[in-house]
Amino acid sequence: xxxxxxxxxxxxxxxxxxxxxxxxxxxxxxxxxxxxxxxxxxxxxxxxxxxxxxxxxxxxxxxxxxxxxxxxxxxxxxxxxxxxxxxxxxxxxxxxxxxxxxxxxxxxxxxxxxxxxxxxxxxxxxxxxxxxxxxxxxxxxxxxxxxxxxxxxxxxxxxxxxxxxxxxxxxxxxxxxxxxxxxxxxxxxxxxxxxxxxxxxxxxxxxxxxxxxxxxxxxxxxxxxxxxxxxxxxxxxxxxxxxxxxxxxxxxxxxxxxxxxxxxxxxxxxxxxxxxxxxxxxxxxxxxxxxxxxxxxxxxxxxxxxxxxxxxxxxxxxxxxxxxxxxxxxxxxxxxxxxxxxxxxxxxxxxxxxxxxxxxxxxxxxxxxxxxxxxxxxxxxxxxxxxxxxxxxxxxxxxxxxxxxxxxxxxxxxxxxxxxxxxxxxxxxxxxxxxx
Amino acid sequence: xxxxxxxxxxxxxxxxxxxxxxxxxxxxxxxxxxxxxxxxxxxxxxxxxxxxxxxxxxxxxxxxxxxxxxxxxxxxxxxxxxxxxxxxxxxxxxxxxxxxxxxxxxxxxxxxxxxxxxxxxxxxxxxxxxxxxxxxxxxxxxxxxxxxxxxxxxxxxxxxxxxxxxxxxxxxxxxxxxxxxxxxxxxxxxxxxxxxxxxxxxxxxxxxxxxxxxxxxxxxxxxxxxxxxxxxxxxxxxxxxxxxxxxxxxxxxxxxxxxxxxxxxxxxxxxxxxxxxxxxxxxxxxxxxxxxxxxxxxxxxxxxxxxxxxxxxxxxxxxxxxxxxxxxxxxxxxxxxxxxxxxxxxxxxxxxxxxxxxxxxxxxxxxxxxxxxxxxxxxxxxxxxxxxxxxxxxxxxxxxxxxxxxxxxxxxxxxxxxxxxxxxxxxxxxxxxxxx
Numbered sequence: 001x002x003x004x005x006x007x008x009x010x011x012x013x014x015x016x017x018x019x020x021x022x023x024x025x026x027x028x029x030x031x032x033x034x035x036x037x038x039x040x041x042x043x044x045x046x047x048x049x050x051x052x053x054x055x056x057x058x059x060x061x062x063x064x065x066x067x068x069x070x071x072x073x074x075x076x077x078x079x080x081x082x083x084x085x086x087x088x089x090x091x092x093x094x095x096x097x098x099x100x101x102x103x104x105x106x107x108x109x110x111x112x113x114x115x116x117x118x119x120x121x122x123x124x125x126x127x128x129x130x131x132x133x134x135x136x137x138x139x140x141x142x143x144x145x146x147x148x149x150x151x152x153x154x155x156x157x158x159x160x161x162x163x164x165x166x167x168x169x170x171x172x173x174x175x176x177x178x179x180x181x182x183x184x185x186x187x188x189x190x191x192x193x194x195x196x197x198x199x200x201x202x203x204x205x206x207x208x209x210x211x212x213x214x215x216x217x218x219x220x221x222x223x224x225x226x227x228x229x230x231x232x233x234x235x236x237x238x239x240x241x242x243x244x245x246x247x248x249x250x251x252x253x254x255x256x257x258x259x260x261x262x263x264x265x266x267x268x269x270x271x272x273x274x275x276x277x278x279x280x281x282x283x284x285x286x287x288x289x290x291x292x293x294x295x296x297x298x299x300x301x302x303x304x305x306x307x308x309x310x311x312x313x314x315x316x317x318x319x320x321x322x323x324x325x326x327x328x329x330x331x332x333x334x335x336x337x338x339x340x341x342x343x344x345x346x347x348x349x350x351x352x353x354x355x356x357x358x359x360x361x362x363x364x365x366x367x368x369x370x371x372x373x374x375x376x377x378x379x380x381x382x383x384x385x386x387x388x389x390x391x392x393x394x395x396x397x398x399x400x401x402x403x404x405x406x407x408x409x410x411x412x413x414x415x416x417x418x419x420x421x422x423x424x425x426x427x428x429x430x431x432x433x434x435x436x
Numbered sequence: 437x438x439x440x441x442x443x444x445x446x447x448x449x450x451x452x453x454x455x456x457x458x459x460x461x462x463x464x465x466x467x468x469x470x471x472x473x474x475x476x477x478x479x480x481x482x483x484x485x486x487x488x489x490x491x492x493x494x495x496x497x498x499x500x501x502x503x504x505x506x507x508x509x510x511x512x513x514x515x516x517x518x519x520x521x522x523x524x525x526x527x528x529x530x531x532x533x534x535x536x537x538x539x540x541x542x543x544x545x546x547x548x549x550x551x552x553x554x555x556x557x558x559x560x561x562x563x564x565x566x567x568x569x570x571x572x573x574x575x576x577x578x579x580x581x582x583x584x585x586x587x588x589x590x591x592x593x594x595x596x597x598x599x600x601x602x603x604x605x606x607x608x609x610x611x612x613x614x615x616x617x618x619x620x621x622x623x624x625x626x627x628x629x630x631x632x633x634x635x636x637x638x639x640x641x642x643x644x645x646x647x648x649x650x651x652x653x654x655x656x657x658x659x660x661x662x663x664x665x666x667x668x669x670x671x672x673x674x675x676x677x678x679x680x681x682x683x684x685x686x687x688x689x690x691x692x693x694x695x696x697x698x699x700x701x702x703x704x705x706x707x708x709x710x711x712x713x714x715x716x717x718x719x720x721x722x723x724x725x726x727x728x729x730x731x732x733x734x735x736x737x738x739x740x741x742x743x744x745x746x747x748x749x750x751x752x753x754x755x756x757x758x759x760x761x762x763x764x765x766x767x768x769x770x771x772x773x774x775x776x777x778x779x780x781x782x783x784x785x786x787x788x789x790x791x792x793x794x795x796x797x798x799x800x801x802x803x804x805x806x807x808x809x810x811x812x813x814x815x816x817x818x819x820x821x822x823x824x825x826x827x828x829x830x831x832x833x834x835x836x837x838x839x840x841x842x843x844x845x846x847x848x849x850x851x852x853x854x855x856x857x858x859x860x861x862x863x864x865x866x867x868x869x870x871x872x
Binding site: 038039040053056057058059061062063065066069070075076077078079095096098133134137144148149151152153154189190191192193194402405406417418419420421422423 | 474475476489492493494495497498499501502505506511512513514515531532534569570573580584585587588589590625626627628629630838841842853854855856857858859
């Protein structure tokens, strides 16, 4: 059978969903085309470590081509999908300026999620998201740049604003970011400055709900709040950011009062919405999308009326499953297995069932919270579990040891390797140019 | 004695010269202000490894504040020097937008060198220099981006131009860069692409003189040319680049004929000139500068008529000393020792004598050329020596092990960690905005 005769699976997106779909197709009698807008797979759970200088970008973002180099019948296309023609079964994309048309027999759409400012798109200018490598590098420049600007600042009030960090969103990303910012200032920058005292850095965590890491349950929420408070993180629950500018944020607190927090650096970890690919599918396949932009799928992850189109991961709306890496990995693999079964003549539509392996969040060095099956683990035990899971799952064997070495230096010692300010860090990068 | 009464040494620049001057003043009865335009010390000899994805930026560019955090009477100022008032003994600088005036008792000017396009400033647009971290990161995006564009390209000729790299300049930097580009394409990118054959990548090394690494002597020049040729690098000696555009370069060869080389990525390793700080000193201290912009100094590294001003490293013109890291380190330390001696009442002007510890260049994994005292070592012996020297001198204890681990992966294996394309890599960054 020549290459071109084989069933052609096109996968859009190489996050956890797309990558695990591709891997599950390794020995299948298909050829695979994997389309992504970037050249790297991103290990998103560790993005906050790039933003705070612990890991380098390469350590959490291996090149897709390199991860999949031994997948001989797989081709990687670096392109932005512009239209999906579900009638002709073709994907139209922009491949580095060239328009390309890629026909498919089966399509797996794993577009993931993008930062959502919940109707406040003007916040984008002042608060970096936490979804892409560009986000993290931009934040890294802002964070280390803020300390530099504070050291150069004569005005005490302004200096205070430059060393105040507001993290919006109390899910795992926001909690980890707030904890790391405090660690950074308490330990990593010690004795680095003569004028400012990084120890006096203010970290404010603003959460709209009444709990931190709500998905982990009451006990871990309480542990998280307690541990962060002990570190000196100021926590506002039931609080909403109503406006924002370059110098600070206005927050409406739970008691209805309004507070102005002067702060140069804001981190937006409050929310995401599904990739615009969902809207493309709604348009061309008549799919229904929910209010987060996710595509409502049948129990086997296919688009109703289009058994050849699968939607997985954060872009998929199914049984209220959360937008976490584990769901993406398992639904990606499930779609690939359905395709393999069909090629063997078995058309039975097996529903996707999610096996919750747990959630984890690091609070500080040696402290984390973990929910694994019926277990709820806080403190050092949670942290050890976090370490094991991340070392195990960090994609790419070589990166794993490098990351472990860095963690040793950062957690046991006080090092932050990646502090070099490069590019236009002191003029600020224009995030408003990003796509929503 | 209060801090402000102490003799105040101002050091401009934290390259090898400035850093070693600061270190030699650690226990002196002085206070020190170190001014740099960037927040990092740069280990320039390994810049080509950042450009080719082996090391991360943090591994060769530790934060200055962190290296010197235990120097209690030293202050780091992130600023650009705009004027030196040698009469009032004041440095005027722009500290992140704020004008600052810093008075000195002794001044050590260690401004280093910048890329020089030898009167062809228009080349800057098409050929990245190899002097700053921004240069290296910009090149990294261009190199890995060129392979991506080649993979997306239908036209074979254009594909060929995208996988042709022209390195201009056959000194150690150019030789190391050419060797690494060949290694990258031969080994690191193997099996990554479906359409292009990275193995077929063309690397052209253009050198104006009649020898590669001329400073290392005839034998090592021959070994270098032989090793690079065996790897497949095309070498043009006695050749000059006469014009350049986005698609290629025009070269006049040794025999007088002209050749057009179609190439998307050009690396300028042909030359440097002294930092513009030399011109500032010429203006205000009446110093003489040579044709490379270097300041002519007395045998003790001071500016004639200004015993309180020292010029060291690449900015210093003295006895035809080469612009290498060793000269900068030793002249920086020499100036500091002169200041310490004077503070003990010894005004004797000891001339600076350079101890040549040798030069090294890596050609490929396991092959390097080294000149150490009377020794000339090529091949594996030269490479081992290179490894020992770089692991020993790489500033910052922690970075050393990380770098060693990466080298193990890159030299023994085939890994290139840092391949993530970030920022505006596919639109090209506008280098023409850089200062000359």
